[in-house]
Amino acid sequence: MSDTFVVTLTLLVAQAVRFGWDPNAPVSGPSAPPYWFVSIAIAALWLVNLTLMRSREPRILGHGGQEFQRVLSASWYTFAIIAIIGFLTQWQISRGYLLFALPLGTVALCIYRAAWRAWIHAQRDAGELQAQVLVAGPFRTSEQMIRRLRRAPRAGYNVIGVCLPARRRDGLADDLADIPILGDIDDAVTQAQRVGAEYILLSGNDDVSLAEARRLGWGLEGTGIGLIVAPAMVDIAGPRVMMSPVEGLPLMHVDPAEFTGGKYLAKSIADRVTSALLLLFAGLPMLVIAALIRLTSSGPVLFRQERIGRNGELFRMLKFRSMYVDAEARLADLRPASDGNDVLFKMKDDPRVTAVGKFLRRFSIDELPQLLNVFKGDMSLVGPRPPLPSEAEAWDDRVFRRQLVKPGMTGLWQVSGRSDLSWDESVRLDLYYTENWSLGGDFLIMLRTVAAVLGRRGAY
Structure with missing residues (x-):
């Protein structure tokens, strides 16, 4: 309507x-x-x-x-x-x-x-509007699936039970102890009807043969219960996936991630044109902000910090200075009181932040000078968070994949909680973006950024 x-x-x-x-x-x-x-x-x-x-x-x-x-x-x-x-x-x-x-x-x-x-x-x-789901599949995969669904309650799936291979009779991990084991995978349809499940989520591998998966689908006919099949590959977006049937077997073709070509040229052009327009629009307000910073605390207007860009190249990222000039010297003393995740230092009531800086950070205004980085080509409007060199020292090859694209002023992690996210979740979101970005997706992230800034979630 x-x-x-x-x-x-x-x-x-x-x-x-x-x-x-x-x-x-x-x-x-x-x-x-x-x-x-x-x-x-x-x-x-x-x-x-x-x-x-x-x-x-x-x-x-x-x-x-x-x-x-x-x-x-x-x-x-x-x-x-x-x-x-x-x-x-x-x-x-x-x-x-x-x-x-x-x-x-x-x-x-x-x-x-x-x-x-x-x-x-x-x-x-509040626990409403949730589809009741029974998970069926291998022990470890089922545990991972339940944890992911629990981390995303707004997806609307509430796990009410799990069916595991017959040989697994021990309970789930401690954090999943409230999920009842309802029986074997062969009993999934019967158990789903008994507990009122709306979907069976099948996460199969060697423990669930093709024939068993097909019988499970047949068993759901006429029950009103839907079947959701989780593929073995995760964090792959739809545009890279194509299904093709071979002898009744649905094969999932996954295109390799691409990091060069016309799509990236279009993104670069869009970044520079948009950043130039935004700088024209925000030029006068930025001058006012610069004056406020100079009048209320000693030190430079801009804070320049070395960050890692695309392919590991270093660049100088710009921000409005929101801290006192001795902030770096005081960091070691404050690190034990960090409110951030295990890798990034964040503090909700950081005493190093100036009065003007608190306002700038609350609405992410301190990041406006990064439009100059975007116009120069060091950054993109949307992309992974630009890391510090010290943060990257402990990275493995998996995390370094996020540097295959330009870092962004905003990105998936910024619109999904920012400082409230764990390190692993931040990395997962950045990697997902790196592998699956699109111009349409960038536009949606920018729209969500406005809501995230106004909502001030995770901003400190």
Whole structure:
């Protein structure tokens, strides 16, 4: 219903702004209809595309970026179809009307979806709107799966039991002791019906043969219980995955991650153009901030720090100075009181932060000078967090993969909790971004950054 309301209201406003309140304003061209007919047709086409793109599927609502990507795709297809129809019929639909209606409607749809998502998140945080799941699979894989689902309650899956291989009779790890072991994997369908599970999540390998997995799928027919299959590979996004059936066996083709080529050139151009525009827009406020820093504490306006960039190259990252000039000398004494994770030092009430610096940090304003790093090419608008050389000394080859792309002003870890995240979770998010980034995903991360900054979660 909210999609219908937003699309209808947007087109009414677009027509009123462009043509006034005359519903019979005609479209230019041979046998062209009035604009009221065009508005109704566009609204119907838009809503159909939103449905065809499956933007309202329960499995994507409230979690991940697919929902917003599908809304953007539906809007783009609507615009493309209208352009084709206009070309074929020679109807000259007002460009001002279209350029007002479609972008405004797309933004409004995303805002409404974000509002609904906030409500869904609040409900799921309270334990509501959770799909009841029974996990079936090997012992260790099942434990890992349950932990991941528990770390992401907003995904909407509540594990109510687990079925393990017959030879495993010992209990789960201590942190999972509240999850009951309901029986063998062969009993998964019966147990799922008994406990009221809505899904069986199958995480199989040698303990679950192809024939057993197929029988499990057959056993679910007519029960109303869904089957979710977790692949052996993790942290791989959809654009890199293609399914192909071979003798009834669904093979998952995973494209290798690419770190060069036209896509990266497009990202670099977009970074530099956008950073230049943002610097023009933020130039005067940045001068005011610089003056406040100089007037309230001694020391330089900018803080320059050596960081590791793409492919391990060093660069000087810029920030507004938010600490007193002796901050580095006082770090050793404060390290035992760190509120951050095991690797990064963070302190919620850091005495080294100036009064102006507290405000700058709370809203991430201190990072605005990094737009100069982006324009220069050392950084990207979106990417992994730029690490200190001292942090990288203990890294293994797995963590170094995050440096295959440029570090960013914002990224997945920033919009997922920032300083509240553990080191392992921060690394996992940065690696996921490195392997799977896209321009569309970057745009969504930037939108989420605005919400994260305003919400001030993990900012200190």
